[in-house]
Amino acid sequence: MIKQVSLKLSAVLLIxxxxxxxxFTAFAEQxxxxxxxxxxxxxxxxxxxxxxxxxxAGYSRVSVIEQTYALTDDxxxxxxxxxxxxxxxxxxxxxxxxxxxxxxxxxxxxSSNNMTNHYDSYYNSQAFQKDAIMLxxxxxxxxxxxxxxxxxxxxxxxDAARYDDIKSAMKPYLNSxxxxxxxxxxxxxxxxxxxxxxxxxxLLSLKKVGPFSGIAGVIIGVIFFFITKSRYKNMxxxxxxxxxxxxxxxLQDVEDTFVTQHTTVRTIEKNNDSDSSPSxxxxxxxxx
Amino acid sequence: xxxxxxxCPNCDGPLKxxxxxxxxxxxxxxxxxxxxxxxxxxxxxxxxxxYDEREVNRAEKQKEEAKAQGVESDDYPVSYTCPSCGAEIVxxxxxxxxxxxxxxxxxxxxxxxxxxxxxxRVVPFELTKENATERxxxxxxxxxxxxxxxxxxxxxxxxxxxxxxxxYADEEKTAHLTATGKKIRTWRSGNKExxxxxxxxxxxxxxxxxNNVFERALKSESRDMLQSVxxxxxxxxxxxxxxxxxxxxxxxxxLDKKDVEPTIEKKMHDYAEQVLKNTMEGYDVIxxxxxxxxxxxxxxxxxxxxxxxxxxxxxxxxxxxxxxxQTGKAYGQLPVNKGKLAAVSAAVAVIIFIIGVxxxxxxx
Numbered sequence: 001m002i003k004q005v006s007l008k009l010s011a012v013l014l015i016x017x018x019x020x021x022x023x024f025t026a027f028a029e030q031x032x033x034x035x036x037x038x039x040x041x042x043x044x045x046x047x048x049x050x051x052x053x054x055x056x057a058g059y060s061r062v063s064v065i066e067q068t069y070a071l072t073d074d075x076x077x078x079x080x081x082x083x084x085x086x087x088x089x090x091x092x093x094x095x096x097x098x099x100x101x102x103x104x105x106x107x108x109x110x111s112s113n114n115m116t117n118h119y120d121s122y123y124n125s126q127a128f129q130k131d132a133i134m135l136x137x138x139x140x141x142x143x144x145x146x147x148x149x150x151x152x153x154x155x156x157x158x159d160a161a162r163y164d165d166i167k168s169a170m171k172p173y174l175n176s177x178x179x180x181x182x183x184x185x186x187x188x189x190x191x192x193x194x195x196x197x198x199x200x201x202x203l204l205s206l207k208k209v210g211p212f213s214g215i216a217g218v219i220i221g222v223i224f225f226f227i228t229k230s231r232y233k234n235m236x237x238x239x240x241x242x243x244x245x246x247x248x249x250x251l252q253d254v255e256d257t258f259v260t261q262h263t264t265v266r267t268i269e270k271n272n273d274s275d276s277s278p279s280x281x282x283x284x285x286x287x288x
Numbered sequence: 289x290x291x292x293x294x295x296c297p298n299c300d301g302p303l304k305x306x307x308x309x310x311x312x313x314x315x316x317x318x319x320x321x322x323x324x325x326x327x328x329x330x331x332x333x334x335x336x337x338x339y340d341e342r343e344v345n346r347a348e349k350q351k352e353e354a355k356a357q358g359v360e361s362d363d364y365p366v367s368y369t370c371p372s373c374g375a376e377i378v379x380x381x382x383x384x385x386x387x388x389x390x391x392x393x394x395x396x397x398x399x400x401x402x403x404x405x406x407x408x409r410v411v412p413f414e415l416t417k418e419n420a421t422e423r424x425x426x427x428x429x430x431x432x433x434x435x436x437x438x439x440x441x442x443x444x445x446x447x448x449x450x451x452x453x454x455x456y457a458d459e460e461k462t463a464h465l466t467a468t469g470k471k472i473r474t475w476r477s478g479n480k481e482x483x484x485x486x487x488x489x490x491x492x493x494x495x496x497x498x499n500n501v502f503e504r505a506l507k508s509e510s511r512d513m514l515q516s517v518x519x520x521x522x523x524x525x526x527x528x529x530x531x532x533x534x535x536x537x538x539x540x541x542x543l544d545k546k547d548v549e550p551t552i553e554k555k556m557h558d559y560a561e562q563v564l565k566n567t568m569e570g571y572d573v574i575x576x577x578x579x580x581x582x583x584x585x586x587x588x589x590x591x592x593x594x595x596x597x598x599x600x601x602x603x604x605x606x607x608x609x610x611x612x613x614q615t616g617k618a619y620g621q622l623p624v625n626k627g628k629l630a631a632v633s634a635a636v637a638v639i640i641f642i643i644g645v646x647x648x649x650x651x652x
Binding site for chain 2: 201202204205206208209210212213214216217218220221222224225228229232233235236237239240241242243244246247248249250251252253254255256257258259260261262263264265266267268269270
């Protein structure tokens with residue numbers, strides 16, 4: 001009797017286990033399907049075997065997102081070896097700075113005016129880190145842009161020279177089509193900016209606004225000097241004679257004859273101040 | 289020399305005019321007398337003392353001596369005898385009233401204001417020296433860049449009550465003005481702005497009376513200063529009496545009517561045109577086509593006007609400061625401590641610079 005009960009219980013448990021196992025398998029399968037989302041999550045190591053596609057030229061389209069770096073080579077500009085080299089360098093720089101170094105290539109064909117907006121949207125659509133610097137190669141339009149986010153902005157804010165320095169260092173490689181060295185130079189130079197520290201708002205303002213406010217200060221100071229001096233020199237010169245109080249008139253001849261009239265028309269031009277061109281919030285290098 | 293000293297009938301002390309009370313007072317027995325009373329008491333004496341042949345001869349002699357020494361202007365030194373202490377005092381030839389430098393008694397040099405030089409009217413001082421000092425200090429209090437010590441006691445003591453001579457003119461004219469008057473109206477409709485201009489032929493003619501046009505009668509003083517202390521309220525002017533000068537300095541004129549007539553006539557002409565223009569109401573623009581006028585009546589009077597004034601030397605320059613002795617209106621060229629002003633101007637420049645840089649920090 002006890003044996004029969006035990007057997008029945010065992011069978012129920014077995015069935016339950018089988019059901020649970022099949023449910024787990026189904027869940028696991030679904031989870032695998034989720035891994036194929038276009039937006040990989042940080043920390044999920046994307047199986048490179050799944051994401052690397054080799055094109056006819058032998059270049060692979062790597063898509064890796066790590067805590068310290070991301071390489072999403074949608075345009076397939078880097079070979080497998082180049083991608084590996086770049087990943088290693090990106091990772092080193094990311095670890096050294098605490099930033100996420102992102103290199104993204106695409107064939108989106110975005111015009112230079114829209115690069116900032118377009119790739120800001122791309123950044124926002126991905127689960128990148130908050131403090132990040134991103135180099136974008138738009139292979140279709142042959143435009144590139146460097147974008148900074150979060151705390152990284154503080155290292156570039158107001159100092160276009162830092163962007164310019166990176167861009168000019170990359171230029172020779174870009175001109176010769178050496179995308180790997182261009183990207184490595186970007187990393188080196190960006191790391192150098194990190195070492196330079198955040199831009200000094202005071203020094204920056206001193207450099208940019210200082211000359212103008214200095215000139216304005218001198219002009220206002222000189223005006224103040226001469227106005228004050230003249231006020232000391234010419235006191236009480238006005239109001240010496242009140243004509244109205246000291247005159248009378250007895251009019252004997254009054255004539256107001258209408259002669260002619262004319263009307264002129266002027267077209268008022270509308271003030272078109274609403275320029276639709278995108279404005280940078282200070283975190284874009286401008287496409288190059 | 290014919291000098292007048294107005295004495296108190298009670299104690300024989302010197303009488304001075306008190307602008308605050310408009311009375312003469314004796315600072316020894318504190319007696320107070322109306323101007324009419326003082327004039328009545330001194331009428332005979334004034335007539336006797338204001339012309340003295342010896343004085344005229346002596347003045348002429350002194351003038352010749354001055355010319356011989358190369359003094360070209362009429363402002364040559366003249367000596368007189370103080371009627372109180374007998375001291376020999378030297379004044380400018382245009383001085384008509386002063387204070388004896390030895391006994392400090394007020395002295396009126398009557399002959400300087402007699403004959404052709406007898407003023408028609410005088411506006412007595414209404415502002416006391418204390419009032420004038422207060423006005424001076426109040427005005428200086430607002431000025432940060434005065435040299436140190438400028439408003440000190442020594443400076444304030446230099447404030448002197450002086451009667452300055454002026455020519456005043458009243459005229460009645462027949463004037464005729466022809467002009468183009470424009471009435472301009474502007475309005476908007478959609479993106480169009482319309483400007484309508486109506487043109488009128490405007491004529492005004494009639495009798496114009498202009499009173500109290502003035503010009504200084506003393507060329508030796510700054511014209512700017514003498515003209516700028518105006519206006520005075522001529523309704524308070526009194527027929528001239530020498531006693532009003534007691535206790536003050538007074539200058540006699542050294543410019544004749546013919547000297548100032550062209551200037552006054554030019555002003556009269558311009559004022560007459562302005563008076564007629566002022567009757568052309570309702571026009572936005574008035575352009576004179578022709579204006580002509582003829583003087584029917586003209587009256588010039590010689591007047592003495594009260595001024596509290598001081599002069600001071602600053603950086604080698606003699607600067608005048610004057611307060612209208614009737615209304616308190618101030619005129620002057622105040623000295624500027626250029627070093628202090630330059631320092632503050634530099635501070636202003638630095639503040640602007642700092643604000644600019646701090647603003648840049650916020651907005652960059």
